[in-house]
Amino acid sequence: MSRTLSTVLAAASMLALAACSGKQVADAALPPAAHATPAPLPPTPDFGPPQGAPIHAVLTSPPNVPPPIHRNYPAKVIVELEVVEKEMPISEGVSYTYWTFGGTVPGSFIRVRQGDTVEFHLKNSPTSKMPHNIDLHGVTGPGGGAASSFTAPGHESQFTFKALNQGIYVYHCATAPVGMHIANGMYGLILVEPPEGMPKVDHEYYVMQGDFYTTGKYREKGHQPFDMDKAIDERPTYVLFNGREGALTGDKALAAKVGETVRLFVGNGGPNLVSSFHVIGEIFDTVRQEGGTVEQHNVQTTLIPAGGAAMVEFRTQVPGSYVLVDHSIFRAFNKGAMAILKVDGPENKMVYSGKEVDSVYLGDRAEPNLHAVATAAKANAAGTLSKDEQIAAGKQLFTGTCSVCHQANGEGLPGVFPPLANSSLVAQLAKEDKTRLISIPLHGLTGKVNVNGKAYDSVMPPMTQLTDDEVANLLTYVLNSWGNPGGQVTKEEVAKVRAQPAPAPGAEH
Amino acid sequence: MCRRLLLVLLGLLLAGPTLAADYAPLSGGRFASVLPADGKAAPASLKPFHLRTEPVTNAEFLAFVRRHPEWRRDRVPPVFADGRYLSQWAGPDALPRQPVTRVSWFAAQAYCESEHARLPTWYEWEYAAAADATRADARSDPTWRERVLAWYARPSNEALPTIGGAPDLHGVRDLNGLVWEWVDDFNALMVSSDSREQDGADKLGFCGAGALGMEQKENYATLMRVAMLSSLEATDTTTNLGFRCARSD
Numbered sequence: 061m062s063r064t065l066s067t068v069l070a071a072a073s074m075l076a077l078a079a080c081s082g083k084q085v086a087d088a089a090l091p092p093a094a095h096a097t098p099a100p101l102p103p104t105p106d107f108g109p110p111q112g113a114p115i116h117a118v119l120t121s122p123p124n125v126p127p128p129i130h131r132n133y134p135a136k137v138i139v140e141l142e143v144v145e146k147e148m149p150i151s152e153g154v155s156y157t158y159w160t161f162g163g164t165v166p167g168s169f170i171r172v173r174q175g176d177t178v179e180f181h182l183k184n185s186p187t188s189k190m191p192h193n194i195d196l197h198g199v200t201g202p203g204g205g206a207a208s209s210f211t212a213p214g215h216e217s218q219f220t221f222k223a224l225n226q227g228i229y230v231y232h233c234a235t236a237p238v239g240m241h242i243a244n245g246m247y248g249l250i251l252v253e254p255p256e257g258m259p260k261v262d263h264e265y266y267v268m269q270g271d272f273y274t275t276g277k278y279r280e281k282g283h284q285p286f287d288m289d290k291a292i293d294e295r296p297t298y299v300l301f302n303g304r305e306g307a308l309t310g311d312k313a314l315a316a317k318v319g320e321t322v323r324l325f326v327g328n329g330g331p332n333l334v335s336s337f338h339v340i341g342e343i344f345d346t347v348r349q350e351g352g353t354v355e356q357h358n359v360q361t362t363l364i365p366a367g368g369a370a371m372v373e374f375r376t377q378v379p380g381s382y383v384l385v386d387h388s389i390f391r392a393f394n395k396g397a398m399a400i401l402k403v404d405g406p407e408n409k410m411v412y413s414g415k416e417v418d419s420v421y422l423g424d425r426a427e428p429n430l431h432a433v434a435t436a437a438k439a440n441a442a443g444t445l446s447k448d449e450q451i452a453a454g455k456q457l458f459t460g461t462c463s464v465c466h467q468a469n470g471e472g473l474p475g476v477f478p479p480l481a482n483s484s485l486v487a488q489l490a491k492e493d494k495t496r497l498i499s500i501p502l503h504g505l506t507g508k509v510n511v512n513g514k515a516y517d518s519v520m521p522p523m524t525q526l527t528d529d530e531v532a533n534l535l536t537y538v539l540n541s542w543g544n545p546g547g548q549v550t551k552e553e554v555a556k557v558r559a560q561p562a563p564a565p566g567a568e569h
Numbered sequence: 570m571c572r573r574l575l576l577v578l579l580g581l582l583l584a585g586p587t588l589a590a591d592y593a594p595l596s597g598g599r600f601a602s603v604l605p606a607d608g609k610a611a612p613a614s615l616k617p618f619h620l621r622t623e624p625v626t627n628a629e630f631l632a633f634v635r636r637h638p639e640w641r642r643d644r645v646p647p648v649f650a651d652g653r654y655l656s657q658w659a660g661p662d663a664l665p666r667q668p669v670t671r672v673s674w675f676a677a678q679a680y681c682e683s684e685h686a687r688l689p690t691w692y693e694w695e696y697a698a699a700a701d702a703t704r705a706d707a708r709s710d711p712t713w714r715e716r717v718l719a720w721y722a723r724p725s726n727e728a729l730p731t732i733g734g735a736p737d738l739h740g741v742r743d744l745n746g747l748v749w750e751w752v753d754d755f756n757a758l759m760v761s762s763d764s765r766e767q768d769g770a771d772k773l774g775f776c777g778a779g780a781l782g783m784e785q786k787e788n789y790a791t792l793m794r795v796a797m798l799s800s801l802e803a804t805d806t807t808t809n810l811g812f813r814c815a816r817s818d
Binding site: 191213 | 715725809
């Protein structure tokens with residue numbers, strides 16, 4: 061039985077391979093043995109010796125990715141990467157001393173073809189303080205190259221490896237203390253393309269998350285040193301895409317047009333946190349989780365381990381700003397893990413309508429908080445509004461609008477906001493100048509006023525958001541509270557005053 | 570150009586007071602090093618010695634080179650120093666009171682001989698650097714560690730400061746926070762080139778890395794210096810690497 065099954069599987073895999081080679085997989089350099097190996101776990105072929113003249117790899121700074129490799133043979137590829145220790149902003153007004161591969165965080169993107177023989181030159185800038193090395197997860201061999209690349213400042217190490225496995229791999233520094241070298245920004249990605257290349261997309265971008273540990277708090281200004289205790293406790297100050305807050309926002313946002321395909325190479329340098337990578341408003345059509353060869357489809361959020369990477373692809377449908385986050389969401393909004401993909405182009409109302417309706421929904425707020433206001437409004441409309449209903453409604457409106465300055469007890473704040481309780485000014489205006497009284501909430505009050513023997517000189521803005529009957533209710537409440545003389549204000553009176561021009565400021569006495 | 574700069578440096582040297590180098594006495598004794606004497610926990614044992622109170626400066630090294638022209642930049646044999654040896658003297662930024670850097674271990678050793686001294690051993694250097702203004706061993710104080718780490722966090726693309734930090738308990742200055750310093754036995758510190766090899770075949774090769782376990786995490790500031798020194802060859806010169814000398818009593 062099992063023998064039969066494996067025969068069937070083998071036959072199926074032959075068919076699959078035949079189908080693939082139909083679309084130009086055929087690779088002169090591939091030994092035939094590679095094709096004949098049975099599924100599911102073929103041993104990695106070694107692709108034979110490098111051919112042709114040595115090629116100098118194109119390295120790019122994030123968020124850029126080197127162009128696809130259109131080569132149908134394994135070559136010798138020379139990679140030259142320089143370690144630079146440099147001070148750069150980590151946030152607005154905050155600087156940090158980064159240790160970098162190639163002068164950026166994450167380090168330069170390296171792109172080679174499966175089967176390539178990579179001659180790696182690691183250069184440590186003469187201005188460096190520290191020795192460094194490199195561990196490439198795409199290397200098969202002890203330490204991933206680390207043991208062969210320990211490099212003093214002002215020196216260069218060389219080692220060679222064969223890129224046996226395809227995929228997207230993290231590289232990082234592995235010099236003691238490893239965590240500190242990584243926390244200072246020493247990581248990046250190397251892509252090992254399959255021999256047949258990758259499906260064509262319109263945009264490829266390079267995004268890498270990392271956690272940072274500074275002695276000062278999040279966004280504390282000035283130069284911030286590394287904090288080992290926070291790093292050991294795994295309490296990052298910053299969680300960032302591409303090494304700095306705002307590295308991929310504003311002018312530096314990633315860009316695409318509607319209807320284009322986007323491939324993101326997303327790495328996570330760590331040193332500590334695992335990323336729940338998500339793009340707000342997008343669904344990943346395809347994810348190669350952990351950078352492996354199995355494709356997963358229709359993914360909302362993909363987990364990217366520290367020291368791991370993924371390839372995610374999607375087609376843009378609707379214009380707008382799409383926010384890349386670590387959906388461990390406090391990291392996004394309180395530690396900086398946000399980036400923007402800006403998609404330009406025509407709206408597609410069939411896919412997403414935009415806002416169609418904006419109507420008031422009071423819900424529970426009407427009950428009971430503003431219940432009296434609603435009752436008064438209804439009574440007002442029916443022409444049955446009583447003074448008591450006005451006072452009840454006015455009290456609730458006062459709590460929302462006036463009490464911030466005049467205080468809930470109407471006593472104001474000494475020297476800043478005049479009292480309404482037992483107020484000489486309220487009493488005087490109620491008796492002599494009701495128009496002036498109504499004018500205060502409608503037009504505001506700026507300049508010197510004298511209340512209960514004390515001078516005030518501040519600015520009250522006009523409360524133009526209030527309707528005529530709301531102002532009437534508020535004033536009726538004030539007149540009948542805290543020892544004020546009583547009385548009533550109607551919405552008709554308010555409407556009349558609202559129609560008049562505002563009085564000149566400071567004309568109170 | 571180079572000649573003119575040399576003259577400028579020399580002029581500054583002659584203009585300033587030319588004092589003989591100061592050496593401070595240190596008592597030594599038993600000392601808990603980050604590199605245990607037996608690879609596990611044994612303290613180091615130190616005889617009394619004298620240590621130069623300041624790193625060797627550009628001006629001092631220039632005077633040495635004039636007395637010993639075989640150590641001039643254009644004459645030093647490549648087996649004794651790499652191509653970057655003293656190359657900062659060709660630029661406009663070298664100041665007489667800066668610590669001399671870009672000197673090889675061989676050149677440092679030769680200079681110390683000219684002062685009838687030698688390079689300190691790692692244990693001597695580490696013992697001296699453990700002090701602060703009031704204590705011979707301040708390493709358990711977070712302030713001490715932060716001072717060391719603050720220097721690591723400072724980028725080195727600016728000109729080196731001049732010497733003249735506050736003297737410690739022994740009267741020695743600038744052990745931490747100015748430059749790396751050569752030690753006599755720099756190539757015997759045995760930090761593995763891949764610090765994560767905690768259980769490799771070469772047991773001697775990882776003692777420095779092994780000490781990076783949690784119980785010794787306070788020591789990582791010092792171990793980074795060990796890692797730096799382990800990465801060097803005797804001919805190497807770097808922008809941040811100088812030296813001072815020591816004498817046995």
